[in-house]
Amino acid sequence: xxxxxxxxxxxxLLAGGYYATVAVGLxxxxxxxxxxxxxxxxxxxxxxxxxYAGESRYGLNPVLCIPFALVVVCASAAIVYxxxxxxxxxxxxxxxxxxxxxxxxxxxxxxxTWAADIHSTTNAWMxxxxxxxxxxxxxxxxxxxxxxxxxxxAAVHLWLSRSWxxxxxxxxxxxxxAAKLMGVDPSRTEVLSFLVAGALSTFAGIAxxxxxxxxxxxxxxxxxKAFIITVLAGMGSIPGVLIGAIMIGVIESFTVTYAxxxxxxxxGMVLFLVVLFVAPSGLxxxxxxxxx
Amino acid sequence: xxxxxxxQVSFGGVTALRNVTLGVGEGExxxxxxxxxxxxxxxxxxxxxxxxPVSGSLSFRGKPLLREPEWKRARLGIGRSFQIPRPLHHCxxxxxxxxxxxxxxxxxxxxRIDEILDLLKLAHKADRDxxxxxxxxxHKALEVGKALATDPALLLLDEVLAGLxxxxxxxxxxxxxxVRDRFNLAMIVIxxxxxxxxxxxxxxxxxxxxxxxxxxxxxxxxxxxxVIRSYTGEAVA
Numbered sequence: 001x002x003x004x005x006x007x008x009x010x011x012x013l014l015a016g017g018y019y020a021t022v023a024v025g026l027x028x029x030x031x032x033x034x035x036x037x038x039x040x041x042x043x044x045x046x047x048x049x050x051x052y053a054g055e056s057r058y059g060l061n062p063v064l065c066i067p068f069a070l071v072v073v074c075a076s077a078a079i080v081y082x083x084x085x086x087x088x089x090x091x092x093x094x095x096x097x098x099x100x101x102x103x104x105x106x107x108x109x110x111x112x113t114w115a116a117d118i119h120s121t122t123n124a125w126m127x128x129x130x131x132x133x134x135x136x137x138x139x140x141x142x143x144x145x146x147x148x149x150x151x152x153x154a155a156v157h158l159w160l161s162r163s164w165x166x167x168x169x170x171x172x173x174x175x176x177x178a179a180k181l182m183g184v185d186p187s188r189t190e191v192l193s194f195l196v197a198g199a200l201s202t203f204a205g206i207a208x209x210x211x212x213x214x215x216x217x218x219x220x221x222x223x224x225k226a227f228i229i230t231v232l233a234g235m236g237s238i239p240g241v242l243i244g245a246i247m248i249g250v251i252e253s254f255t256v257t258y259a260x261x262x263x264x265x266x267x268g269m270v271l272f273l274v275v276l277f278v279a280p281s282g283l284x285x286x287x288x289x290x291x292x
Numbered sequence: 293x294x295x296x297x298x299x300q301v302s303f304g305g306v307t308a309l310r311n312v313t314l315g316v317g318e319g320e321x322x323x324x325x326x327x328x329x330x331x332x333x334x335x336x337x338x339x340x341x342x343x344x345p346v347s348g349s350l351s352f353r354g355k356p357l358l359r360e361p362e363w364k365r366a367r368l369g370i371g372r373s374f375q376i377p378r379p380l381h382h383c384x385x386x387x388x389x390x391x392x393x394x395x396x397x398x399x400x401x402x403x404r405i406d407e408i409l410d411l412l413k414l415a416h417k418a419d420r421d422x423x424x425x426x427x428x429x430x431h432k433a434l435e436v437g438k439a440l441a442t443d444p445a446l447l448l449l450d451e452v453l454a455g456l457x458x459x460x461x462x463x464x465x466x467x468x469x470x471v472r473d474r475f476n477l478a479m480i481v482i483x484x485x486x487x488x489x490x491x492x493x494x495x496x497x498x499x500x501x502x503x504x505x506x507x508x509x510x511x512x513x514x515x516x517x518x519v520i521r522s523y524t525g526e527a528v529a
Contacts, residue, residue, distance in 0.1 A: 164394055164395075167391050167394070168391075168395065170380065170381075170382070170383070171380050171391050174380040174381040174382075174383075175378045175380065175381075177342070177362075177374075177378065178374065178378035178379075178380070178438070179380075180361075180362040180363045180366070181340060181363075181366050181371075181396075181438075181439070181442075182363075182366060182391060182392040182395050182396050182438060182441075182442060183363050183367045183395035183396030183397075183398075183442055184391075184395045185363050185395075
């Protein structure tokens, strides 16, 4: 029993790693543009399908597909941005409709191109199992992408806290009007946040393709999951997003282990509702009031 | 250095500014007063680029401003502080200033940051969190500091003294005078407190219902019958 519990915990932790990379992309874009990109999960899925195409058609290692996927996904992210930037009125509401529509289009393009079948990597090295401490099992790709994901999150965290562009992103997220009066160019910063989100999506897509299975409807599932995680974390804190992602990963994995795999998505939603009731501003995002 | 020529602003059917023509010279301090809703903050919004006039023109040091977005105006040398403090979250006081300097002035100059911190009496809080660890006066000072860090030639101060008690007002006003002299700034100051305005500003302009009804020395302006009427709402005998 203990072994099973530890295994569930371990699998959940590994899943949390790439959930976090999906969620940070969504949160970055939300921060700079105040837009929830409902096509975010489809960008992740696009990267996953590019890896699938590269592997199935040309026999490429999925990791080697990253550069090409990066270009396509970032270009797609830039197109989403360009369309969003054209919205002149009521951006919060209209952007939901726009990005939802773009998500549907992307899903169906993927469906048309690659059909509705379920795919996963055939790369033996990735699929090989690794054993930790004699009892914990994982696929090699899960471990590799978990470690790489952590490194990527650390890099984004450093970028946000140390670089000027990162500071511009934070300034814009913190207070849009004040940032503009400080001389921060909002469009440039927004594009940048979309491109970084594109890069994170690419990574997450390859991680999902090599560690899980992919199918056209997965994009939507990823968007919802990323949204839940960002709300759990309370927006705007990378360590918070990481913890939120791991929580979702662990809860899902416990549900699969002790209840049923079909209840997996439900468990995340229930957690989400509970947190909204108990701590409406998220677990780590308590906005402190300013003295007036 | 700043020229507004027949600026007109409407929100739907409401005219917020009516034919406002106004100039501010290099190094000049202009007080802007008027009853609530007179259009003072709207005027600041027009100058800093938040609001676009329906007609009229606007130039800064000879450069037409209307097509420049807010962030470019900040880089051109128009600094602004808000009525309600808006510090960047999860940043120290110094980081707030550095970000403003990097993007607004285009280069980082730690010496100038230290000077601003000293002038605004924020040096002892420089490495504290800007949202949670400042008192009200310090929040106000930080607002001014962020605007100063962008290396402005013109500083727009929107009721930075509001909410302070009399002694605090007097002290902060002295600070503002010192800042102006040190950086050789032109300033436009929105303020309700007439003694404060009269001390700080050699020239005062009065807005009422979006119209400029007086412009001159504080003594002349505050004796003007129309100005008194706009404030008290009473007919002057």
